Amino acid sequence: MRCYWEEEDTWFYFEVDAEGWVIRQVELEGPELTPIAAASLAEGQRACDTGRLDEYDSRFGITAELPISEWEGHAPEQPTSEEFEEVWGPARQQIASRPS
Template sequence: MTTWMRCWWDEEDVWFYFEVDADGWVTRQIELQGPALTPIAAASLAEWQQASDTNRLDEYDNRFGITAELPVSEWEGHHPEQLTSDEFEEVWDSARRQIVALSPGPLAEDR
């Protein structure tokens, strides 16, 4: 079962939004920084894997970031706030639009 959550990291003033699969792996991740909630990442594990397969990983990472490399069950010190799918999708859509607008390019993920 897919779940959605967010956590705040006060050291960097960043909100992390996660979509997590039934096995606890992050499938999509958004990072919003500062009081303006500026998107600094909006990464999809599926897109990241596709970029890796097509030798475009650096381009993808530089533009959209990466997802967490450990399953949620191995995280320490986070206090997630549960979200609905709709809440996550609203933030995802907004973050992706802003990131693409700031760094337009030919990645398939833009379409």
């Protein structure tokens, strides 16, 4: 799903599982849609298990910590999985290519 947060001029894209937990998340900021996060729950969990969560978070961000059923005050749009991938791929590549 996709939501816009006007106060921060940020688009949020979420891939969620059947229980409503965010498994991948992209955040694009400003009129240029600059990627500021492209996080994966599985990668974040592996980073936590290896003691590298802070490093992962500072580079890719962290996925939302509550299932979407507990969110309030959002009006999500429902992009297709292909549309999500079109945002995920370039955002992830741009963030990964930045110097650490």
